Amino acid sequence: MSPEDDQESSQASEIPPGPETPLPPLSKLSSAKPSPFLAVHLVDIIYSYCFALSLYNSDWQSDATGSAMVVLSVSSVLGQGGQPETVLEALSYCLEQTCSPAFRQMGGLQFGLGLVDDVITLLTLGTALLCLLCDLQRMVQAGETELKSEKPRKSRRAEIRSTLKQAERKIYFLKWWVREQPGEAWSSLGVIARAEKKFIAKL
Template sequence: MADSIATSDAPSSSFQSTPPSRIICRVCQKQFSQYTCPRCNTRYCSLHCYKSHSLRCTESFMRENVVDELQQLRPDDETKQKMLDILKRFHSEEEMDDMDEDGWQISFDDLSAEEKKRFQRAVASGELSKLIEPWEPWWFRPSARTICLSREGTPLVQPLAKQETNASVLDDPETDQLNDIPPGPESPLLPVSKLSTNEPSPLLALHLLDIIYSYCFALRLYNGDWQSDPTGSAMVVLSMSSVLGQGGQPETVSEALSHCLQQTCSPAFRHMGGLQFGLGLVDDVVTLLLLSGSALICLLCDLRCLIQASERELKSKKSQKSKRVEIKSKLKLAERKIYFIMCWVHEQPGDAWTSLAAIVKAEKASAMEFTGNRNKTPRMEKKMEAGVKALIEEV
């Protein structure tokens, strides 16, 4: 006891000369220490004091080790690249998930050979047409009969942008119909005399028939949505139109319609309905002619936009240079022809289209007389399709 009192009353320097077994516990400061911490060399007397001391010691030890480890983790270029690859894969997976949520888009080229055959059979049989909501051509809408263009050929009424209209206007059916009508030219149409020093050919009306038919065919083929595939739509127009695609110059109504009907009945487009479908397109031509010159200008303007959209799309696609140049050349020539005929239509009197529509109706009536009953056998229908050209020429 005396030793204990003497030790506690001794100055701090006495601890240096005291044996280790007689040193006071640095934690509780009440008992003699019997143990030493291997980490910090702190003297302690019991397990309780060790735990109290160890918490502080362990936290300090872990903190020092973490700091040392972080300082040593200096990533090299390879480590950085691996991390970038991981982030890219993660971002790609997120995009794939978004596509799955929005609906996966697949093209015809993504199908296998057998899937392509089944798809084509489904198209030819009309099975797929049951899944598509029928499209109402804009030239059948009541608003198509009231299209107004200025003396320069530009629209008198401009459709409002969606952000500039309130909900009640957007829900108006008449507004929806107006927006479905292709807008006219944004800038005034030039006089034909400024586009060419020569007098316009008297056969331009026949060229117009060829172009109208080709436009109607493309829109019905794409269910009114040529914007979904501008290049594909443009290729259909060039294939159907002898004027735009082949530099043809039909000299009679029969010749103009004959080429279009032959293309409609060709193996490439026969799945659309053959001759009967082609005769329906002739009705479309008549309807458009009877509307007005303003409707024809809107049609030609829409067709020109189609060609221009295809040109822009081709610029962004990587394809064989020679092939791309050839297609772009055809599109550019077609665009110029369309604009020239649009300016020519703008200068024609209104009654000119009524007379032309009557001639086309007579041609169609003669073709219907030849086909007779629509419920012909497939073999008879093929014979009729093969004889379309001879039939119309005789008429």
């Protein structure tokens, strides 16, 4: 087996399981036209997912609530209800959080730029995106379940669960949307992300 084949096999083995049941057409979920910026939002969400996996050494099950809250802390879309309209805007926010006092011990900007490379790799794989979103949804759901069994302040617990529930709905919708996009959409998005990474690195 060549090194390239071995790398692809390794990447494939790390891809989490996809949907447990087939996803019906997006039109059955909503009659509204999807936002034209969903691809940008996907970049934000992929980065945040990669960040959480790095922080927890790919074992988010060890602390599902903590992992989910990290995702919400880094993601403008899931954590702040943000609506970034460009890949640069999405990446800039994520990198800003990466360099914040809460997370800069991870390695700051250079660590963040490495995660952007991970985002680009996942976009080139294409088919892994749906599996990634399924895993992220499982993470958020597990976080909600953990909260039910814990006893933080009642008002605080309700607030966190509400935020997680909203994030789960966004991830759920994005799963349906991703499944219906043509494969070339992801390679094009990867090219844009790579260009924006170079731009940010020069700042």
